[in-house]
Amino acid sequence: MSQPMLLDTSATESVQLYSIRKSGLLNLKESIIAGLQATPKTLPSLLLWDDQGLQNFDAWTQAPDYYPKRCEWEILTNYQQDIASQLPTGSIIIELGCGNLGKTAWLLAAIERQQRKVHYYALDVSDDALYKNLGNLKTQFANSECISISGLKGTYDDCAEWLAGSAQLPGSTVTFLWLGNSIANLTKLEASLLIGQFRQACRKMSLDCNFLISADSCAVRESILKAYDPNDGPSRKFLLHGLHHANRLLGREVFKEAEWEAVPTWDEDQHELHYSYVPNVDVQFDHDQIQVSIKKGEPIHYFMSGKWTEPHVNSIAEKAGLKVGSVWKDTQEQYCFYLLHNKSYSIGTDGGKSQRALI
Template identity: 25%
Template sequence: MTHPDTDLDVYLHDADRIEALRADVRAGLSASPKWLPPKYFYDARGSELFEEITRLPEYYPTRAEREILTDHAATVARVTGAKTLVELGSGSSEKTRLLLDALRDHGTLGSFVPLDVSAAALHDAVGALRADYPDLHVRGVVADFVNHLEVLPDTGSRLVAFLGGTIGNFTPAERSPFLTTLRAQLSVGEWFLLGADLVKDPAVLVPAYDDAQGVTAEFNRNVLRVLNRELDADFDVDAFTHVALWDARREWIEMRLRAERSMTVHLRALDLTVPFAEGEELRTEVSAKFRRDGLTAELAAAGFTVRHWWTDAGSRFAVALATAS
């Protein structure tokens, strides 16, 4: 379905989003321990807070990935010769402009397909991109990259970009089917560009998720405001404390919300009552960190061959360029 006033193909509607929210929240808050998926951070306020996080001194991933793309976008363009760039979870598509510029300068790029769950964000991004790249065909796709990979346009000679370290929000059990499904949508020889945060000293990792200014804490608690608004819940947002922990065994950061007192929360839209004990924690995000051998093996198991592996000068973050084999 095409959006009436832009080149947006809409596969995820508000009703679908609410249905998924209801199902996820019911499952997560009924579990032990309790959890919520991180995608519900990103309402308008959550997206603003995340943009603020990316500019914090402690939050290195955005700067490190930008450094890599600045240094190697021209190589990506030369190696792939892609005619179509597809970006999963594009948001504002800001970093992607480094790839767009390189592919345009290389002379192969004809179209850009940003995919995101937010029609509003895509509407704004597509408008800005059309103004800045008048010769480029830009077609936004409103979809969930977990459930709608089959809707990616098959234009041939594609480069699919999945940046920002978002792959870390999947557990290993979730990454495997995601990567396998993505590979199934690509022809042999098409390309996948993946940004991944690397395992490093927890003294660097943890502050990136627990900054001194408290922006990440506000971002974390914002998910409760989303539930209050969308599901007629009565979370006392200020009664929850932000927690960021490094799990050395799983090699991931966990963000949690800790109840500072015992309470009972009602989600009237779900007819659900949820007790919290004092000190009980609700997991809101997993952010896995990677090692080169492990991620290369995961990609290989899904049918991708890594051709290039680049890191920033501090070896904090990596961008892998892989081909569908």
């Protein structure tokens, strides 16, 4: 493992923050140009998730019409003890794209109440998010004998590579925590491939592998479009932020916000909401002797949010070599938590196989 950078925090002990990132701004800049030259045109969704983007997203989730956060908190409030009981003591928890860690603190508190020892790693690409939120989390659990906390700076791919090649972890079971419907920002195939990539990385290091994920399963089209309205203040600020991030990486204002709209398209067959940037004028610019031309009205895909049913998640897990164990739902069944594990995985002290729980 690389030498840790010590996080300056007001907690009684410093938090270890490991930089495992091998991708950088140059790669993202190249992805912008490559995507704009492709047919159809695309921009990387990672543009949304810098420090400012994370703040924008957090503000969006406070909106009354944004039902996913409300549903997720309902499940955590009602079933946190049951969820915590299914995570093995002595395990490693790695949260993928951790955000502000509010839900994480809730879950770790339940684990602590059950006197289960875990080592928690927060993975994020944002320095500011890790510095601020890990400091707050460490303060909350400063006197805990059960919860250890560290941070990982990097992407999903960085984490998988780190696990397979250089990680020295204090345990034999890794539970990946993937909340906030983040899994559904990928296509179903991409989600299966990434889960499979983590599973293979753990297998290479002789680690058992589980996933605790949450996924939006809302089937009411009107509720979805209202929650994800690109013309509303907080959601619009988040959805258009990718253009500002791209400008910063390119070193000039190529994308003027007044010339662009974020346009949603609902795919009924796949249960996915897709977003594209669409210009209201022709846009042309040169970058490193490469000419980029975007026609008025030409869509540039950059973001999606799946609304996946339980059969969808079952299929994703199966293709990744895992199976769905327990399932927890909100009262309106708009949102679900899933525990994915290897088919031979068992929980509890009796060694019995995990039972499917439809709650």
